[in-house]
Amino acid sequence: MLRPFGPNEVLFIVLAAQWTIALSAIAFLGGGLGGLAVALGRVSPRTWLRRLATGFIQVFQGTPLLMQLFLVFFGANAFGLGLNAWVAAAIALTLNASAFLGEIWRGSIQAVPSGQWEAGTSLGLHYGRLMRLVVLPQAFRIALPSTVGFLVQLIKGTSLAAIIGFTELTRAGQIINNATFKPFLVFGLVAALYFAMCWPLSLLAAWLERRMAAAHAR
Amino acid sequence: MSFTLRFGPVFEAWRELAAGVWLTLQLSASAMLIGLLVAVVCAWAKVFGPRWSGWIVNVYVEVIRNTPFLVQIFFIFFGLPAAGIRLSPDVAALAALVVNVGAYATEIIRAGIQSIHTGQIEAGLALGLRPVQVFRLVIIKPALRAVYPALTSQFILLMLSSSVVSAISADDLTSVANNIQSRTFTSFEVYIVVTLIYLVLSLAFAGAFRAIDRRVFSYPVAR
Numbered sequence: 006m007l008r009p010f011g012p013n014e015v016l017f018i019v020l021a022a023q024w025t026i027a028l029s030a031i032a033f034l035g036g037g038l039g040g041l042a043v044a045l046g047r048v049s050p051r052t053w054l055r056r057l058a059t060g061f062i063q064v065f066q067g068t069p070l071l072m073q074l075f076l077v078f079f080g081a082n083a084f085g086l087g088l089n090a091w092v093a094a095a096i097a098l099t100l101n102a103s104a105f106l107g108e109i110w111r112g113s114i115q116a117v118p119s120g121q122w123e124a125g126t127s128l129g130l131h132y133g134r135l136m137r138l139v140v141l142p143q144a145f146r147i148a149l150p151s152t153v154g155f156l157v158q159l160i161k162g163t164s165l166a167a168i169i170g171f172t173e174l175t176r177a178g179q180i181i182n183n184a185t186f187k188p189f190l191v192f193g194l195v196a197a198l199y200f201a202m203c204w205p206l207s208l209l210a211a212w213l214e215r216r217m218a219a220a221h222a223r
Numbered sequence: 224m225s226f227t228l229r230f231g232p233v234f235e236a237w238r239e240l241a242a243g244v245w246l247t248l249q250l251s252a253s254a255m256l257i258g259l260l261v262a263v264v265c266a267w268a269k270v271f272g273p274r275w276s277g278w279i280v281n282v283y284v285e286v287i288r289n290t291p292f293l294v295q296i297f298f299i300f301f302g303l304p305a306a307g308i309r310l311s312p313d314v315a316a317l318a319a320l321v322v323n324v325g326a327y328a329t330e331i332i333r334a335g336i337q338s339i340h341t342g343q344i345e346a347g348l349a350l351g352l353r354p355v356q357v358f359r360l361v362i363i364k365p366a367l368r369a370v371y372p373a374l375t376s377q378f379i380l381l382m383l384s385s386s387v388v389s390a391i392s393a394d395d396l397t398s399v400a401n402n403i404q405s406r407t408f409t410s411f412e413v414y415i416v417v418t419l420i421y422l423v424l425s426l427a428f429a430g431a432f433r434a435i436d437r438r439v440f441s442y443p444v445a446r
Contacts (some may be wrong), residue, residue, distance in 0.1 A: 050298075164291035178297070188305050200286065
């Protein structure tokens with residue numbers, strides 16, 4: 006017997022969006038830290054660090070996010086750690102975000118004019134202070150539009166956690182669809198909720214980009 | 224904490240894996256080609272078409288770019304039969320990939336078209352070409368050339384995200400991996416091997432796109 010698609014079902018889906026937001030937030034914070042490390046590794050004066058960071062980025066950008074999720078989820082089980090789907094998804098998305106943010110921020114760091122690096126060095130700043138006081142603050146401004154754009158990609162990526170069984174927005178839609186069999190309504194609502202999260206960020210990213218292009222044109 | 228990795232059963236299934244690679248290659252190559260056509264038409268509609276067609280394309284592009292691929296494929300596979308259109312998993316997977324990559328490529332190609340100097344278009348019109356001929360003979364090739372790197376990286380992303388079609392049990396490399404792991408209980412080993420195959424596939428696509436670039440866009444440009 007099919008359940009009707011009533012207010013309770015809608016509420017179940019809407020409330021599941023909080024897990025999508027939580028997963029995105031954790032992956033963005035973790036990926037932010039990891040991405041900074043990867044970006045600094047990519048521009049490091051040490052060759053082995055540069056190679057390590059480059060390899061990390063290539064592997065995570067050259068393989069499907071779904072496989073990365075499976076590897077963390079099933080890998081932890083193979084090694085007897087037994088992570089639940091929630092932790093596995095958070096770890097996999099964090100690693101994935103680290104690679105993508107690392108590559109975005111590498112570009113931004115290298116876009117800071119070399120005169121700035123030289124000026125910092127000639128003021129006697131060593132590498133750490135040069136990065137922290139001169140390069141990174143300027144790179145941050147350059148990186149902002151693409152970073153916001155990546156956030157959209159990350160939110161959409163969290164939907165794959167549904168495949169390993171974590172009940173976020175997409176999985177909630179699947180559950181309700183199986184019970185009510187109203188796929189148009191259910192997945193329409195799920196899509197609308199994702200759209201409500203992602204579209205403002207897309208608009209923000211586009212606006213930031215236009216503003217930066219205008220600042221450059223001056 | 225003790226564990227042993229068993230790659231034996233995975234390598235024994237090499238025939239299945241090879242067939243899976245072929246399925247993923249077919250699926251993504253078809254989606255790239257059809258998606259490219261969709262995107263060229265949509266980009267044309269957005270830049271040269273009447274205002275209403277530009278609006279429709281805008282809605283299409285924004286909706287697709289701001290919702291997850293997994294939800295799009297569920298919508299097509301579970302939703303369309305409710306509207307009387309029944310699709311097999313494979314057809315639904317191809318349709319979803321085309322719809323998805325079409326939206327991303329539309330924006331990329333639109334940027335390419337707008338990078339073409341208006342003088343070129345005017346010259347074409349002055350030679351007596353009809354607008355469609357100007358688009359086909361004057362605009363589209365240099366426009367594609369201008370955005371070729373962005374377009375091909377989008378295509379590689381498409382190939383990687385095609386692994387998601389296994390969620391509706393369409394045939395591809397990931398579905399093959401799922402079958403092998405449920406039979407042999409070597410999930411981690413299977414997914415390691417398949418992940419490496421995807422890595423090789425993305426490098427292979429990048430190489431193929433570079434070769435196409437050298438053949439198709441080898442003519443010099445005036446700057």
